[in-house]
Amino acid sequence: MSLKERKPLLYLDGVSVSFDGFKAINNLSMVIEKGEMRAIIGPNGAGKTTMMDIITGKTRPDEGSVFFEGDTDLTKHDEAAIANLGIGRKFQKPTVFESHTVMDNLVLSMKGKRGVFSALFHQEDAQERNSIADILEIIRLEHRKDALAADLSHGQKQWLEIGMLLAQDPKLLLVDEPVAGMTDAETVETAKLLREISRNHSVIVVEHDMSFIRDLDVKVTCLAEGAVLSEGSLAHVAADPKVIESYLGR
Amino acid sequence: MISRYLFQALDKRAFWVAVALMVFAVLVPLLNLVVPDGHPLHVPDYLVGLLGKYLCYAMLALALDLVWGYCGILSLGHGAFFALGGYAMGMYLMRQIGDRGVYANPVLPDFMVFLNWEKLPWFWYGFDQFWFAMVMVVVVPAVLAFVLGWLAFRSRVTGVYLSIITQAMTYALLLAFFRNDMGFGGNNGLTDFKDILGFSLQSSGTRAVLFALSALALAGTLVLCSLIVRSKLGKVMIAVRDAESRTRFLGYRVEHVKLFAFVLSAMIAGLAGALYVPQVGIINPGEFAPANSIDVVIWTAVGGRGTLIGPIIGAFLVSGGKSYFTAAFPDLWLFALGGLFVIVTLFMPKGVIGLLGQLKGLASKMPRKNADKPLPAKPEAAE
Amino acid sequence: MRQLRKLAVAVLLSFLAAVASTGHGKASDTSLEATISALASAKLKDRGNHIEALAATGDAQVVPFLEALAAGDVYFKKSDKTVFITRKAEGGLQLLDPLSLEEGEVVGSRSLKKVKVNNKLRRLVRGAVAGLTVQSHDAGTRLEAANALYKSQDLEALPLLKAAVAAETDETVKDAQERAIAAITLKNVKASEAERLEALGKFKAQGDQEALALVSSFLPQAKTAAESEAAALAIQSIEKSLAMWDAVENVWYGLSLGSVLLLAAIGLAITFGVMGVINMAHGEMVMLGAYTTFVVQEVIRKSFPGFFEFSLLFALPLAFLVAGGVGLAMERGIIRFLYGRPLETLLATWGVSLILQQAVRTIFGPTNKEVGNPDWMSGAFEIGGLALTANRLWILVFALVVFVVLLMVLKRTHFGLQMRAVTQNRRMAASMGIRTPWVDARTFALGSGIAGMAGVALSQISNVSPNLGQTYIIDSFMVVVFGGVGNLWGTLVGAMTLGVANKFLEPYAGAVLAKILVLVFIILFIQKKPRGLFALKGRAVDL
Ligand SMILES: Nc1ncnc2c1ncn2[C@@H]1O[C@H](COP(=O)(O)OP(=O)(O)OP(=O)(O)O)[C@@H](O)[C@H]1O
Numbered sequence A: 001m002s003l004k005e006r007k008p009l010l011y012l013d014g015v016s017v018s019f020d021g022f023k024a025i026n027n028l029s030m031v032i033e034k035g036e037m038r039a040i041i042g043p044n045g046a047g048k049t050t051m052m053d054i055i056t057g058k059t060r061p062d063e064g065s066v067f068f069e070g071d072t073d074l075t076k077h078d079e080a081a082i083a084n085l086g087i088g089r090k091f092q093k094p095t096v097f098e099s100h101t102v103m104d105n106l107v108l109s110m111k112g113k114r115g116v117f118s119a120l121f122h123q124e125d126a127q128e129r130n131s132i133a134d135i136l137e138i139i140r141l142e143h144r145k146d147a148l149a150a151d152l153s154h155g156q157k158q159w160l161e162i163g164m165l166l167a168q169d170p171k172l173l174l175v176d177e178p179v180a181g182m183t184d185a186e187t188v189e190t191a192k193l194l195r196e197i198s199r200n201h202s203v204i205v206v207e208h209d210m211s212f213i214r215d216l217d218v219k220v221t222c223l224a225e226g227a228v229l230s231e232g233s234l235a236h237v238a239a240d241p242k243v244i245e246s247y248l249g250r
Numbered sequence B: 001m002i003s004r005y006l007f008q009a010l011d012k013r014a015f016w017v018a019v020a021l022m023v024f025a026v027l028v029p030l031l032n033l034v035v036p037d038g039h040p041l042h043v044p045d046y047l048v049g050l051l052g053k054y055l056c057y058a059m060l061a062l063a064l065d066l067v068w069g070y071c072g073i074l075s076l077g078h079g080a081f082f083a084l085g086g087y088a089m090g091m092y093l094m095r096q097i098g099d100r101g102v103y104a105n106p107v108l109p110d111f112m113v114f115l116n117w118e119k120l121p122w123f124w125y126g127f128d129q130f131w132f133a134m135v136m137v138v139v140v141p142a143v144l145a146f147v148l149g150w151l152a153f154r155s156r157v158t159g160v161y162l163s164i165i166t167q168a169m170t171y172a173l174l175l176a177f178f179r180n181d182m183g184f185g186g187n188n189g190l191t192d193f194k195d196i197l198g199f200s201l202q203s204s205g206t207r208a209v210l211f212a213l214s215a216l217a218l219a220g221t222l223v224l225c226s227l228i229v230r231s232k233l234g235k236v237m238i239a240v241r242d243a244e245s246r247t248r249f250l251g252y253r254v255e256h257v258k259l260f261a262f263v264l265s266a267m268i269a270g271l272a273g274a275l276y277v278p279q280v281g282i283i284n285p286g287e288f289a290p291a292n293s294i295d296v297v298i299w300t301a302v303g304g305r306g307t308l309i310g311p312i313i314g315a316f317l318v319s320g321g322k323s324y325f326t327a328a329f330p331d332l333w334l335f336a337l338g339g340l341f342v343i344v345t346l347f348m349p350k351g352v353i354g355l356l357g358q359l360k361g362l363a364s365k366m367p368r369k370n371a372d373k374p375l376p377a378k379p380e381a382a383e
Numbered sequence C: 001m002r003q004l005r006k007l008a009v010a011v012l013l014s015f016l017a018a019v020a021s022t023g024h025g026k027a028s029d030t031s032l033e034a035t036i037s038a039l040a041s042a043k044l045k046d047r048g049n050h051i052e053a054l055a056a057t058g059d060a061q062v063v064p065f066l067e068a069l070a071a072g073d074v075y076f077k078k079s080d081k082t083v084f085i086t087r088k089a090e091g092g093l094q095l096l097d098p099l100s101l102e103e104g105e106v107v108g109s110r111s112l113k114k115v116k117v118n119n120k121l122r123r124l125v126r127g128a129v130a131g132l133t134v135q136s137h138d139a140g141t142r143l144e145a146a147n148a149l150y151k152s153q154d155l156e157a158l159p160l161l162k163a164a165v166a167a168e169t170d171e172t173v174k175d176a177q178e179r180a181i182a183a184i185t186l187k188n189v190k191a192s193e194a195e196r197l198e199a200l201g202k203f204k205a206q207g208d209q210e211a212l213a214l215v216s217s218f219l220p221q222a223k224t225a226a227e228s229e230a231a232a233l234a235i236q237s238i239e240k241s242l243a244m245w246d247a248v249e250n251v252w253y254g255l256s257l258g259s260v261l262l263l264a265a266i267g268l269a270i271t272f273g274v275m276g277v278i279n280m281a282h283g284e285m286v287m288l289g290a291y292t293t294f295v296v297q298e299v300i301r302k303s304f305p306g307f308f309e310f311s312l313l314f315a316l317p318l319a320f321l322v323a324g325g326v327g328l329a330m331e332r333g334i335i336r337f338l339y340g341r342p343l344e345t346l347l348a349t350w351g352v353s354l355i356l357q358q359a360v361r362t363i364f365g366p367t368n369k370e371v372g373n374p375d376w377m378s379g380a381f382e383i384g385g386l387a388l389t390a391n392r393l394w395i396l397v398f399a400l401v402v403f404v405v406l407l408m409v410l411k412r413t414h415f416g417l418q419m420r421a422v423t424q425n426r427r428m429a430a431s432m433g434i435r436t437p438w439v440d441a442r443t444f445a446l447g448s449g450i451a452g453m454a455g456v457a458l459s460q461i462s463n464v465s466p467n468l469g470q471t472y473i474i475d476s477f478m479v480v481v482f483g484g485v486g487n488l489w490g491t492l493v494g495a496m497t498l499g500v501a502n503k504f505l506e507p508y509a510g511a512v513l514a515k516i517l518v519l520v521f522i523i524l525f526i527q528k529k530p531r532g533l534f535a536l537k538g539r540a541v542d543l
């Protein structure tokens, strides 16, 4: 099959999953190229988060496979292995380590060896300190770097999680609703940041915020009932009658 | 030089407590051996024994805290590791008795002669060597912890399920060690020890040295735990405790982290048991009783879990209270202990240490927001 | 008026009939008495005739007399030659009427003379007794006689038995007689091959331990190849059937243990299943139930001794209330502040369990309390090769009843519906207007109350002491964890499986090792299926 030989970054091939008989993902296929940023939209319960669960190994699909960089079948790996292959994720509900400081959250996420003993004997070096300082600047949490993550506001937690993703420096970023709970200005900021990231990473963004999607200005996939409803530029997708019917409304 | 390094690497409290323990290790034996009887500063023999026992308990509590307080694994079977270490030591002490036993058999311990056994079972080989016994003191608990942990953590058995399995483990061991044909002395256990490395266990000198060793071992454990907890691995452990699955998505092998903590903790517990047995002079299957393991949990909880000093304070407070109550009001002890469980879980989730922190916070009118905050109810909110 | 007269006549007639029949009884008695006194006064060599005469009456009433005669307990008074059966008593011999066995005076042995018998007579007596009882009018007596002959394998009784079997109408008696014939036939050197083969077939069908012993001892004496082959076959088949009954017995013991586990665990299944609360004081709820039974029985013994048979029926609702009440207080006072923190709940409830234990120890003392079994709870009966004791059977029945009732409560009642709603989605249930705190409280009380009722049942088979709960708590956990949370069927299957597994391991490994093996098995099992046999799926159960 030429698709597999062409080695796209991510290739979902006929993936299905059901929960107690309810089909959350239904024969879903999708290709993400290297360096591509893709926006995913779709009504609540369309299966967007579930799709990310499958890519990151949280949920095992009943059928189908997910190929990463051509021939690695992600469905055969667990969460940690997939993360170490270079897939990072930001969760829909911000999840940070509440009893760690902002700084420590980033230290934990920093790209590097993940073994028990390398963690035990880990020494922070100048390079690591610098990149953490950079990230803190990007996510604008320098002044709160010693605060406990539990004490951050919702929006700040969103930023921190984005920062953790940056620290991880993965090949593919899965970003689930990054701007939920952010102000308009911050939303614009985030779009800018993501566009910057996408220059040397591949990104999948799930969002409901249409102005944000417009700002990203990338190829859009609309999911509904666990399958692709429409795919193309935002203008194309937004004009698709099926999308209007099931998602955007008239 | 080293102390300077440690001072920087450890948290200050842990450092000072370790120093205090070392002073203790020298001072108490001195006050016991050198200061004459009747002098107000004299420490009587029984007190040395009692404090030595508490030191071992504190070590056990610290071991439990490493897995529970820092890694979120509530083990209800840590008494088993303690007892296994104790049995390994007991086996050495048994073989030291030699032909001074009641039946004067140079090789077989009395209970085996009593059971008409002809020769030493294979698993008793080597225990006449001190070094071998000391290796077994940590290796046996480590192997058990490794096997159990490897099975459990790999299949993601967590929370109360894990607690129940660990409880079942110690219960199964309790039943097993009660059996005579296991070859560990049945329900009488191992006792009537004579000497250790040639020093009589009855002499005050030996007992003072054992005390000092216990204090030093506790100090060492404290330093070790502190180094671990302050390393990046310690941060990973806390991350695992608070949001296990989120840690996985960062690429950490949660099961390896837990296994490391669990095995190390079991080894510390085994060592504590080995120091405990020569001081109390007996080890029997009762040490495997599930209630014992739960007592360790309450020591840790009372002192303050997730801190290094808390378990030590808790072990001393609760076992001290037990010694006092069971002598003064024997009927009230279980009421007190039961009440303690309820009160600590309801009102002092961070234990005595947390309480002190709160008081300090109140005093300086700087509410420490997190001091009394329960751990996140549903850490698995990674969606 | 006429009706009344008719009635009076009928009464009179039946009265007359009754008198006539007793008169008839009297008449035959007198002739028996005559024969007996004739026997006593006859010479030794003539006594045989009289014994035969007694036997010929076919009246089983003379059996005790004949037996006493053979045992040398028959005397006659020197003074008037009246005959008595005697029994040793203080100050001499106690006289008994030879037929009615009524007790008479006690006399010194001087005034009596023994009716002597020799071995020849004894044999005659034995045959006569066997004949009399084998042909007795009373089926019970006939059965006893046949069984006795089966045991003694008396060759001389063979013709008698054969005659009896031909006339026998009662199936069980007939069966026993045939067995006795078969047993005697195997012993009989003069029996034909066909007869012996038939006998072997009979034992093969019987298939119990006794048959095995008989056939095995026959095997070396087999005369023909066909006989030894048949015997070997019979042994094989009997051993098979014994093994089968062994297995059945193991299953029964296993189910019995399983029912105990089910009772102990079912309340836990509810509290854990619905609320995710591991209640370490659950065993103490069981203990409270057992002590309630004790108190109820004490009160009954002191004040209403006649009601003892019903003590358990009174104890059941009371135990439910006591344990349920304590459970309710626990939930309201402690557990509700700890929802979402299962490990803390575990510790707090452990504390409560210590307090409850010590409270009971303080009030009732540390020793075991005697809880009696009502009559209907004691005794045993047999089915095939299986002995069932009443208390085990009742507990099994009770456990199943509790299970079914609980299932109905969960499935059919409004409260059950609310409970299930809360299990599946607490937040959703709350927003639908279900007062989840109350559902929790009532669920916990229900689970505890059931544990209390379990305590009533368990008081019948185990020691009632303050430690009662501790002996069950780990097993109950194992059942719930093994069966899977949130599913009563899982608890049922889990309890029964563990019970049966335990009992099947016991013969090989011994009771303690069997238990250890089961624990190890569960530990390994949880690794494979961390949520138990019948796990709920979905997002909601991620505790
Ligand atoms: N573990 C699970 N168990 C049961 N049902 C699940 C599970 N995971 C997802 N679902 C169901 O699958 C469907 C898709 O859910 P998903 O979270 O992927 O939706 P989504 O597209 O992310 O919606 P939203 O825009 O609201 O975030 C939903 O109906 C959800 O209830």
Ligand SMILES: [Mg+2]
Pocket (backbone or CB within 6 Å): A048, A049, A050, A092, A176
């Ligand atoms: Mg979603």
